[in-house]
Amino acid sequence: MKFDLVLKGIFSAMFLASIMRISTPLILPALGGLITELAGAINIALEGIMLTSAFTGVVVSAFTQNIWLGVLAGIAAGVLFSAILAYFHLYLETDIILAGIALNIMATGGTIFLLYILTGDKGNSSTLASGMVPVVEIPFIKDIPFFGTILSGHNIFVYAAIVLTFLTYIMLYNTKFGIHLRAVGENPTAATSLGIPVRSIKFTSILISGFLASLGGLNLSMAYLSLFQREMTAGRGFIALAAVYLGGRRPWGTFLAAILFGAADALSNQFGTLDIPSQWVQMIPYVITILALVIYALRRKAQITEQTKRFQERELAKVNNNNNA
Amino acid sequence: MRKFFSNPAVREGLRVLIAVSSALLLGFIVTLFVSEDPLGAYKAFLLGPVSKFNRFGDWIEESITLIFVGLSVAIAFKANLFSMGTEGQLLLGALVSGSIALFVPLPAILRIPLAIIAAMVAGFIWGWIPGYLKAYLDANEIVSTLMLNAIALKLYDYFLIFHIKPPDAGYNSSDFFPKEGTLMSFIPNLPFLKGVYTLFSDKTNITIMLYILIIAVIAAYYLIYRTPFGYKLRMIGANIKFARYGGINTKRTIILVFAISGIFGGLAGAHLTMGIHTKLIANISVGMGFEGIVVSILARNNPLLIPFTGLAYGYLRAGANVMERASDMSREMVFVIQALIILFVTAERFLPTIQKRIEMRKENNTHMEKLAPSDGGSHEV
Numbered sequence: 001m002k003f004d005l006v007l008k009g010i011f012s013a014m015f016l017a018s019i020m021r022i023s024t025p026l027i028l029p030a031l032g033g034l035i036t037e038l039a040g041a042i043n044i045a046l047e048g049i050m051l052t053s054a055f056t057g058v059v060v061s062a063f064t065q066n067i068w069l070g071v072l073a074g075i076a077a078g079v080l081f082s083a084i085l086a087y088f089h090l091y092l093e094t095d096i097i098l099a100g101i102a103l104n105i106m107a108t109g110g111t112i113f114l115l116y117i118l119t120g121d122k123g124n125s126s127t128l129a130s131g132m133v134p135v136v137e138i139p140f141i142k143d144i145p146f147f148g149t150i151l152s153g154h155n156i157f158v159y160a161a162i163v164l165t166f167l168t169y170i171m172l173y174n175t176k177f178g179i180h181l182r183a184v185g186e187n188p189t190a191a192t193s194l195g196i197p198v199r200s201i202k203f204t205s206i207l208i209s210g211f212l213a214s215l216g217g218l219n220l221s222m223a224y225l226s227l228f229q230r231e232m233t234a235g236r237g238f239i240a241l242a243a244v245y246l247g248g249r250r251p252w253g254t255f256l257a258a259i260l261f262g263a264a265d266a267l268s269n270q271f272g273t274l275d276i277p278s279q280w281v282q283m284i285p286y287v288i289t290i291l292a293l294v295i296y297a298l299r300r301k302a303q304i305t306e307q308t309k310r311f312q313e314r315e316l317a318k319v320n321n322n323n324n325a
Numbered sequence: 326m327r328k329f330f331s332n333p334a335v336r337e338g339l340r341v342l343i344a345v346s347s348a349l350l351l352g353f354i355v356t357l358f359v360s361e362d363p364l365g366a367y368k369a370f371l372l373g374p375v376s377k378f379n380r381f382g383d384w385i386e387e388s389i390t391l392i393f394v395g396l397s398v399a400i401a402f403k404a405n406l407f408s409m410g411t412e413g414q415l416l417l418g419a420l421v422s423g424s425i426a427l428f429v430p431l432p433a434i435l436r437i438p439l440a441i442i443a444a445m446v447a448g449f450i451w452g453w454i455p456g457y458l459k460a461y462l463d464a465n466e467i468v469s470t471l472m473l474n475a476i477a478l479k480l481y482d483y484f485l486i487f488h489i490k491p492p493d494a495g496y497n498s499s500d501f502f503p504k505e506g507t508l509m510s511f512i513p514n515l516p517f518l519k520g521v522y523t524l525f526s527d528k529t530n531i532t533i534m535l536y537i538l539i540i541a542v543i544a545a546y547y548l549i550y551r552t553p554f555g556y557k558l559r560m561i562g563a564n565i566k567f568a569r570y571g572g573i574n575t576k577r578t579i580i581l582v583f584a585i586s587g588i589f590g591g592l593a594g595a596h597l598t599m600g601i602h603t604k605l606i607a608n609i610s611v612g613m614g615f616e617g618i619v620v621s622i623l624a625r626n627n628p629l630l631i632p633f634t635g636l637a638y639g640y641l642r643a644g645a646n647v648m649e650r651a652s653d654m655s656r657e658m659v660f661v662i663q664a665l666i667i668l669f670v671t672a673e674r675f676l677p678t679i680q681k682r683i684e685m686r687k688e689n690n691t692h693m694e695k696l697a698p699s700d701g702g703s704h705e706v
């Protein structure tokens with residue numbers, strides 16, 4: 001009986017819509033992580049960037065009473081924060097992982113510190129009257145039964161995540177910048193020898209990832225919730241990195257992987273009503289990611305052996321041809 | 326004087342000193358703006374840990390954890406393997422040792438060693454997994470260890486909430502460990518040490534883990550610098566292709582590096598449960614694994630330096646707690662100072678002018694020395 005209800009809950013349009021909402025703060029930073037990953041600069045600081053933006057957005061929107069100023073300020077703060085990472089990594093030659101860890105510590109501490117100064121509370125910003133971004137109904141689509149509920153009536157970040165995944169795909173595979181970026185990540189020395197400005201491309205990629213992560217952060221504090229909570233990112237920056245790998249380092253793959261993580265989160269809430277411990281359900285995406293790493297590695301191994309085999313056969317054929325001639 | 330400054334160790338020390346003091350200075354400037362009693366707040370922060378005996382204890386206890394996790398990270402990083410897995414190893418070490426301390430009906434003399442060894446084994450196994458994935462499948466160790474941390478956290482929560490905590494308790498923590506499952510004070514309870522013993526055991530939780538820690542530091546140093554395994558580890562860290570070419574079984578070594586690094590993570594977990602908290606609690610480690618990375622990196626991954634960076638880092642954290650209690654400043658300000666220290670110390674080109682000038686001077690000197698004998702030689706001919 002109970003199980004029936006849960007099943008019904010899972011296959012309802014409302015539930016699928018909620019997966020979209022839960023996944024969005026993963027999709028956006030994951031796209032950022034993908035871009036830096038492909039540029040060969042692993043961005044551990046996604047978590048910190050998200051926190052900074054989430055905080056700035058709430059504070060600025062509360063003090064100006066203008067949502068869009070809050071969003072803009074949040075984006076600016078996130079991009080600036082990622083610029084610190086880029087500067088330390090590319091100009092002061094700090095290890096990017098350590099710089100990322102340092103910035104995460106700084107964001108965690110800094111946001112709580114400032115929150116305490118502004119509100120006198122270390123937990124959340126409920127005393128600040130901050131804004132929420134509007135929810136948008138898409139005309140026509142919202143009237144389609146079932147799909148209308150899934151696709152329409154979300155906050156703007158949900159739509160932004162879909163559009164930005166598409167744009168990221170275009171940028172990475174159909175623009176000169178994207179091709180250069182992937183070349184830099186693949187082999188920086190070769191890229192340098194071709195005259196590609198490695199450092200400035202890496203710098204730009206980190207800034208773009210900062211932009212995307214900041215949208216993810218703003219999504220948390222100005223749409224998902226309407227306030228800032230300490231440590232409200234709760235590891236999403238790291239899950240986003242995992243989504244990059246689970247998605248095979250491709251934009252739509254990353255998008256789907258992030259949705260899988262979101263779905264597991266949503267499912268574990270549903271299972272809470274049954275007697276299945278939520279921990280087991282929440283564990284699934286992490287286990288899947290490790291399995292995906294394994295499968296990815298095995299596939300690459302197989303590809304390499306295949307390529308070597310083909311190469312050997314080709315060379316052998318050449319030698320034979322020469323001998324015959 | 327010139328010679329003194331051209332010594333790389335002195336130069337490095339100077340660099341760290343400048344980095345730390347500029348971060349502290351920035352923190353002070355912030356305090357000036359925010360606090361109503363900036364001097365008092367900063368005094369509490371800088372002198373807090375040594376102002377009272379129990380605070381001194383807090384500092385040392387915190388540092389013991391930090392040094393253990395630092396050692397764990399150092400072993401992996403020395404081999405250029407960016408393992409982030411210490412957090413998960415710590416959690417499972419805590420879970421296993423805590424369960425034994427609670428439930429295994431043995432006398433203390435057997436129960437405590439069993440719990441500690443079990444924590445080490447748990448860490449070893451949890452480290453073995455990413456090691457295997459890295460060695461045989463070349464799976465990115467950053468991602469695999471982060472995932473394993475998340476899994477370990479879920480396992481920890483699951484067992485704590487569903488099996489360990491008292492069923493009718495409204496909070497997520499276990500009962501306090503019985504006396505047989507708690508680590509004893511590091512001062513033996515002997516008649517002639519009575520006064521010192523009561524002082525330390527009443528005011529602090531410094532336990533026999535301190536001795537295990539000292540052994541661990543020496544063991545880690547020996548392992549890395551004085552054994553064939555350590556040589557292989559460092560070779561892999563320097564150049565893995567060259568190591569493989571030189572006939573080192575890199576796969577086996579990589580797995581062992583991860584697994585041994587896990588032993589120290591497990592020990593940190595045992596210290597947290599059986600030494601400090603004496604029960605299993607939710608959120609027992611919030612980012613301790615990452616703090617270990619910082620401690621290790623500041624010590625340049627050298628096990629003999631890790632106690633110093635661990636103590637320094639622990640001092641900052643303990644000082645932050647004192648400051649929060651004694652003034653209107655929140656302890657999170659110190660996080661920002663910590664982050665600045667990490668950024669400044671690890672920036673290879675931080676203070677490049679000082680370094681460059683010294684290097685140039687040094688180069689000139691050696692150049693002159695090189696020239697001198699060769700000139701003399703040409704005269705003889």
